Amino acid sequence: GQQLNQSPQSMFIQEGEDVSMNCTSSSIFNTWLWYKQDPGEGPVLLIALYKAGELTSNGRLTAQFGITRKDSFLNISASIPSDVGIYFCAGQNEAAGNKLTFGGGTRVLVKP
């Protein structure tokens, strides 16, 4: 089946830092979605991207739909403690029957 490779698997943030994570695949996707999941909760939709090259912001979050349609990245600017959690990318394409395929997640932790 299709795979989305999300990196890094985990990262430590310090308050005020900018951080980036990305998602890559060998398959082309028509839609990219980014979610954040807190412990014991369901994923919360952060940003949805529908067009190659699209750059969309939601507060301190910015995500881009790669030109090749095989990748996407998420940037968090000026990190704050509540940014801690697991971030998932998800892609949709016809090859997968239009269902969402999820990346393995990036765990964001606070530097001790």
Add this chain to the structure above:
Amino acid sequence: KAGVTQTPRYLIKTRGQQVTLSCSPISGHRSVSWYQQTPGQGLQFLFEYFSETQRNKGNFPGRFSGRQFSNSRSEMNVSTLELGDSALYLCASSLHGGAYEQYFGPGTRLTVT
């Protein structure tokens, strides 16, 4: 607008039993998708229902089934539970179906002993 609700939030069952989980989508949403989340396999798609019809199905055994009612509420059933079925089961609702902007509920944590 109320979000996606799932009941129960936690469940403990014994191997061999069956279980039914419930999901109420956001008002007006006609599509409900179900996912299984485990530490080892991540988020995996189970099936999607749209207007009471199963529109898409993942690679899970027939022990996993679902249905959707006319009010868009959905249930999923797992029969003959196995230890490996222990997971967080998430449902997501969408206005149009497919992958567009799916909104997740809090999940049902199922533990099989």
